[in-house]
Amino acid sequence: MKIRQIIGLFLFLSILSCKQKETNWLKGNLHTHTYWSDGDGFPEMVLDWYKSNDYQFIALSEHNIIARTEKWKKLPKSMIYQQAFEDYLKKYGEDWVEYKEDSTGISVKLKTETEYKPLFEEADKFAIITAQEITDGYGGKPLHMNATNVQELIQPRHGNSVAETMQNNIDAVLEQRKATGEPIMPHINHPNFGWAVTVDDMKSLRGERFFEVFNGHPQVHNYGDSTRMGMEEMWDQINIAYLNRNQPMMYGIATDDSHNYHLFGGQYSNSGRGWVMVNSKSLDAKTIIETMEAGNFYASTGVTLASLEQEENDIELEVKAEAGVNYTIEFIGVRKGSDKSEVFETVNGTEASFELTKEMLFVRARVRSSKIKENPFQEGDYEMAWTQPISN
Incomplete structure (x- = not known):
């Protein structure tokens, strides 16, 4: 009897250990810029902040470049950036920092990914994923798309319309994915930046599974305006169209799109405004992307979930509550045959669950916090989180 009890206990602990490994929530940002394109920070300093x-x-994710070539950056003469260089030099030393100075100022040789990755990456602790922001346009409209885990630089393919340009670039990512056998994830960046992408453009896409429901850049119009829809309404409209033609749903991510590392405030694109939490078994890019493609993640601007279960027709979640903060959990979705989303249920508290019925097309959860976001995208923003939609 004792032997059976010992064996039973061993099996229980083994199962518990596996379960704990499967619920490993990893925090990440998928849209970041440095001096390699239009950011204003050295990659090492930016990576150090996130780690x-x-x-x-x-x-x-730099604009149409991967940090694999030789690139020198001429530093702005502003005291802010001169001081930032001094801080960089002090932190990493003369042996690491290669620079030259002449009558025109200071130029610094930027470190490549093969140089900076070993400095920061740690097994099971921190990973750097190679990415690119494919930067294209049509008719003066900026059309940007990230390729996460890109293997080789992708040149913008252009097109004869907004939708065609976007589709051509999605196809380029998916073609590289097929050719290399590596999971490469395209995601549409900030549709309302420059009011470039309409909901009809988004509905027309094939092979796209992700877009930014939240982007921290001050010029992206996350919430729309009096005549143009915000990202959440667009998200639901996209998924009505996708599901009605039996296309996999669009998932929503939150990103910083950080550019500015020395000046802070609503007019700057700063770090720490939006991220994803991925329930991944490991930190390798393949597993992270496959987990996201399965919808096993949520987007956040500050709210953390203690648990999230999305199985078949059920969503069950619990907020990791902060003292003195109140939470409202809303289950938002669309009924079959409807062309508008609605709030199916509202729960004031930290725990909630919802069952999708046969009359519903899809449902997702949104968590609103009473805590004001520090250095927000827009003044007065509260910390939030969004789960991915589920459907019958």
Whole structure:
């Protein structure tokens, strides 16, 4: 009897250990810029900020370039950036920093990913995913798309309309994915930036599974305006169209799109405004992307979930509550045959669950906090989180 009890206990602990491994929530930002394109920070300093602020993975997504070539950056003469260089030099030393100074100022040779990755990556602690922001346009409209875990630089393919340009670039990502056998994830960036992408453009896409429901850049119009829809309404409209033609649903991510690392406030694109929490078994890019493609993640601007279960027709979640903060959990979705989303149920508290009925097309959860977001996208923003939609 004792032997059976010991064996039973061993099996129980083994199962518990596996379960704990499967619920490993990893925090990451998938849209980040440095001096390699239009950001204003050295990649090492940017990576150090994210690692020091408890992120587990980061994608440096520069405009139409991967940090694999030789690139020199002429520093602005402003005292802010001169001081930032002094801080960089002090932190990493003369042996690491290669620079030259002449009558025109200081130029610094930027470190490549093969140089900076070993400095920061740690097994099971921190990973850097190679990425690119495919930067294209049509008719003066900026059309940007990230390729996460890109293997080789993708040149913008252009097109004869907004939708065609976007589709051509999605196809380029998916073609590289097929050719290399590596999971490469395209995601549409900030549709309302420059009011470039309409909901009809988004509805027309094939092969796209992700877009930014929240982006921290001050010029992206996350909430729309009096005549143009915000990202949440667009998200639901996209999924009505996708599900009605039996296309996999669009998932929503939150990103910083950080550019500015020395000046802070609503007019700057700063770090720490939006991220994803991915329930991944490991930190390798393949597993993270496959987990996200399965919808096993949520987007956040500050709210953390203690647990999230999305199985078949049920969503069950619990907020990791902060003292003195109140939470409202809303289950938002669309009924079959309807062309508008609605709030199916509202729960004031930290725990809630919802069952999708046969009359419903899909449902997702949104958590609103009473805590004001520090250095927000827009003044007065509260910390929030969004789960991914589920459907019958």
